[in-house]
Amino acid sequence: MKSIDLAVAEVRELNQALHDQASECLEREWEVLNPKGQHNLAVGIDQNLSVEVRGHAGYFCAGMNKKAHITVHGNAGQGVAENMMSGTVRIKGDASQAAGATAQGGLLVIEGNAGARCGISMKGVDIVVKGSVGHMSCFMGQSGRLVVCGDAGEALGDSLYEVRIYVKGEVKSLGADCIAKEMRPEHLEELAELLNRAGIDEDPAQFKRYGSARQLYNFKVDNVSAY
Amino acid sequence: MSNETNWTSGLRESATFDRNTMAEIRRAAETGIYDIRGFGAKRKLPHFDDLLFLGASMSRYPLEGYREKCNTSVTLGTRFAKKPVVLDIPVTIAGMSFGALSANAKEALGRGASIAGTSTTTGDGGMTPEERGQSKTLVYQYLPSRYGMNPDDLRKADAIEVVLGQGAKPGGGGMLLGQKITDRVAQMRNLPKGIDQRSACRHPDWTGPDDLAIKILELREITDWQVPIYIKVGATRTYYDVKLAVKAGADVIVVDGMQGGTAATQDVFIEHVGIPTLAAIPQAVQALQEMGMHRKVQLIVSGGIRNGADVAKCMALGADAVAIGTAALIALGCNHPKYDEEFRKIGSAAGFYDDYQEGKDPAGISTQDPELSQRLDPVEGGRKLANYLRVLTLEAQTLARACGKNDLRNLEPEDLVALTVESAAMARVPLAGTQWIPGQGF
């Protein structure tokens, strides 16, 4: 395992070293020491690496990740795993707002809680949150799945497109065009698989499903109060 | 009754409720929805036509047209990037999305720009291979919607443009109506086919200039500090926006005035939000100068640029380069009279067509219809655009030489006067024949 200590090295050196693995991978296992909440850690990786961040991360940790498996042994700041394409990002602690924003693939697991707008504009990623999520989560979510084992804040799934949302606890309120939907066998199966992949022991039968009513997909005068 | 007889029989049209206004009231009453359209502001605004150059005579001497050089090249992104963008001419092609425009139109823009030695820009909806393939220098837009945003394309870009807003709709998001969402567009944007797509008006993962500084660092980290990062703003509080953009770490700032074109926006937005391009430039330049960053952070100006005089005037006011959207589409054949009959079939006319959102453009430019798109030959279109770009450059050079300048960027406000009090106040140059700059005393 290659260890980079941010008490002595710069974030730039860390990211460059990780990017250098894209063309020729000389080292798969990486460890980041003393991250101390610095921003932009392990962003733009394009290789099947494993990266252990030993501490808290600032904004945009694991941003645009491709293929890598990144674990933050602490909390993560705003926009963790934003626009991730593939791979896995796991946050052992809490995540701030806009976790997994616009992410297109891969799996984001947050073992603590996530702040506001978790999964905003998500485009295909799967997000599993062991705790609760803040308000406006999944705002304008396009595709992928969001699983919340705790509660969801106000206006969940506002202006939702095709994301499937599963929540075990309470939903404070649903956003425009987001409705509760029937849990059919295929959904129970899908949820069980997601929980399993995330390594979270919960009973799928305890969850409710939410999705788009698809009433705002094309502009209609009668919906004018929703715009 | 013809207009002529209306007039002679003493009928009087209201200036307040003119024909356009009445038609719009009727349209609103019929449909119950605001008017959405493309193009830029159509109302008359203080503009570059209100400025004139003071050619050289006794107190200044001009340069010889064919013998003495007038440099047109410009380097953008010298502040932080390892590989700044070097252009032969200071006229760039503005960001216009694939989706709003056909793949052939995007390819033609790339071809034309590459022949003329300048850059093109992607748009909302991501980068197409046609566009990357045909554009020698391609700027990749990073927009609030992040449609089609992916790190591979980011790394293929020659520069990144973080879009905060557009002159046609500062504070507004994008719109792409269902009729333009074909399979390919839907797939690139990861949305169902045929739905009306709203693009967000704010970025999803940051708010405010302090966050933006971190976002810019993220983009630099991902691209290993290779390429310049531009910030594009619609012209409103330009003085403050430019200062904040410099502070956030921009290499280049793009200021788009209210005349700037759009693919689809509410008419009320296009006509009533933002300030004219003319008014925005001096604000931007003042902000840069006060920070000691003029010419170090380059300024690109857009919004209603049509000819070499507009280019030269922008540069005299302190811009390093300009960007064109609408004019480039017209060079490709947008609104061409040869399609007048077809324009009329869809309720418009050549020269008036602005319903880019409908996707029925007879000229094959603002459409996704495969048959209509075929009408635009990307090679021929590229050739025309290159010609037009050359004319803009030659015209700007002609004016610069007449003012005794051997580089377009040596043009200065001192070379300009204004025809109207408004334009003098906005452009901060004296009213012609006087020493008077309104707001700055005598």
Ligand SMILES: Cc1cc2nc3c(=O)[nH]c(=O)nc-3n(C[C@H](O)[C@H](O)[C@H](O)COP(=O)(O)O)c2cc1C
């Ligand atoms: C058809 C069309 C599509 C556009 N799409 C975008 C876009 O995706 N992103 C963006 O920042 N600006 C977009 N714009 C605005 C242009 O980048 C540019 O700001 C504007 O066209 C400049 O003004 P001009 O048209 O008067 O030259 C678009 C403009 C047009 C005409």
